[in-house]
Amino acid sequence: MPIIRVSLLEGWTMEQKAQVTHELTEGLAKVLGEVSRPFIYVVVDEMQAGAVSFAGTVITHEMNQEALALSARQHRTAVDTRRTEAAYGALAGQDAEEIARYWAPDVTWSVPGTSPLAGTRRGVAQLLALHHQRARLTGGTFTSERRPAFVDGTTALVRSHDSAVRADAYGHELAVDALHTLVWHDGRITAGSEAYAGADAAAHDAFWN
Known part of the structure; x- marks a missing residue:
């Protein structure tokens, strides 16, 4: 049976360790095939600060806490599928505090075409008004039935079917397919736009006019 062992300094949460084991299992299953999945074991070893050194420098408790804090900040601002969907959820829920977590106060949002909805909105208030x-x-x-976002750096592309x-x-x-482009900066969306291709572009305009 395949066994993966990974060593982490103490302090990581149970959820984070579970994610580590999940991702390692997924990676090995891709290489060995799905038939191997039920037999893959992942072991997480936790090490105490002070018992590990890097390039001759002992990693202290303070150094480990700083690394944990940095990791937490990066996770809070990471651009990924989960945060992208949470951003849409915040708008739908109209909770000001949640919206502020994912949308910049001066965010811009552009809608193409010639309908009353067309144009660029500026700021969260105008986006909500849309x-x-x-x-x-x-x-x-x-x-709007959305598919999981495709993330490339700080840009997320989201396909949706609007009805x-x-x-x-x-x-x-109305029954059209749309493509949303979301630009993130420092953990929040600063710009977004909608796009409709071919016949869907004409159908979108005709519906709202």
Whole structure:
């Protein structure tokens, strides 16, 4: 059976150690094949500060605490699929404190086309107003089914399928695919934009006009 051993200095949480074992298991399963997964063991050894040295320098408790704090800060601002989805959730929940965690106060958001929704919004208030406008025009039927984000550095690309029904006498229906581009800086989204390709671009404009 494959056995992976990894040594960590003390202080990491149970959740972090669980993530380490998960990622190592995933990596080895990709190499050996899925048939190996049930037999992969991962052992995490915890070492005490003062019992380990690097290049002849003993790692002290203070040095270890500083490293743990730095890791925690990096995780809080990391651009990944989880944080990207949490950013959308914060907007949907309209909780000011949560929104401030993921969206810069001067964020810009651009919508293409010629519809009343087209243009660039500046600031969280205008971005929220855009969401309210969509909800009002569709009687709350607007939905966006998002796929996991593709992250490249500080940019996240999110594909979504948008659907809605106009809250008017005509009841026009919307069903288009969109691509959102989100630019992150220092842990928060500073700019976002929507894009619609081909027939979906025309359908998007026609629905909102």
